[in-house]
Amino acid sequence: MIHIKEIGRFCEEDTEGFILNDASMENIQPVFLRVIDKVVKEYRLHLKEELHSIYIRGSVPRGLGIEGVSDLDTIAVTNKCMQELDVDWVEKTEGDMDYRFPQINGVEFSFYYIEDILQTETFAMIPFMIKTHSVCVHGEDIKGQLPNYKADITLGNEHLVNIGDQIRRAKEDLDGNEDLEDIEDCCVWIMKIIVRAGLALVIEEEQVYTRDLYPAFQLFSRHYPEKESDMKQALEYALNPVDDPDELLSFLNEMGEWMIHESEKWLHVYNPGKIKHLKI
Secondary structure (H helix, E strand, O other), rough: OOOOOOOOOOOOOOOOEEOOOOOHHOOOOOOHHHHHHHHHHHHHHHHHEEEEEEEEEEHHHOOOOOOOOEEEEEEEOOOOOHHHHHHOHHHHHHHHHHHHHHOOEEEEEEEEEEHHHHHOOOOOOOHHHHHHHHHEOOOOOHHHHHOOOOOHHHHHHHOOHHHHHHHHHHHHHHHOOOHHHHHHHHHHHHHHHHHHHHOOOOHHHOOOOOOHHHHHHHHHHHHHHHHHHHHHHHHHHOOOOOOOOHHHHHHHHHHHHHHHHHHHHHHHHHHHHHHHHHOO
């Protein structure tokens, strides 16, 4: 069982308020380096000339990785769109790496076409993650071609505009599900979304941002003390997922519905044209 710890931090900003990237190779703990080397080899082996560059994102390159607890999130920037890539190897490779490297709690391979990433007229999460939370471990680093980002309502909108659809999808995945591993995966996924959405609700007032769950929970609770225990439960589920779909559905029917209602209120103020996407 993983105990809730006061770890994580808000993103640093420059003098103009732009989020600074604190991911670097120097921050990666040695225990994770062999896994990263294997990731690079697998991408290169299977993608060959279709591979442009590889990034590691999340807690590991920011020096916050916990051995045996943290997962390894990777991004392959490709020279072809996803539909033109052969990715049949991914599921087996992820499973093999999970078995071979107990120092990580899973590895995720993902693929994004470079032309899509560089289309930054509208906000998208992957360019944001590359710019602010990732380190390039192979190929040409494209961070310099991406815009700077601030902790503002644009980020808040990204976390809140689809939360109704995400909670509905989680409910559908959980309803009648007997695959215990799949239930736990769904639990972690949706609870991380809820905790980060809690931060998004107060991002305009606070003008800070983090992907880390504990500081997001803490800041949300300062503004919504009456929901602190519910958000702490979401944080607990994210760290220690349960495989009881009824328990999770009960939580989503209460706290999930509250999050949707609060998100609707937020969007009415900051992005009224998108409110229709929340309805479930």
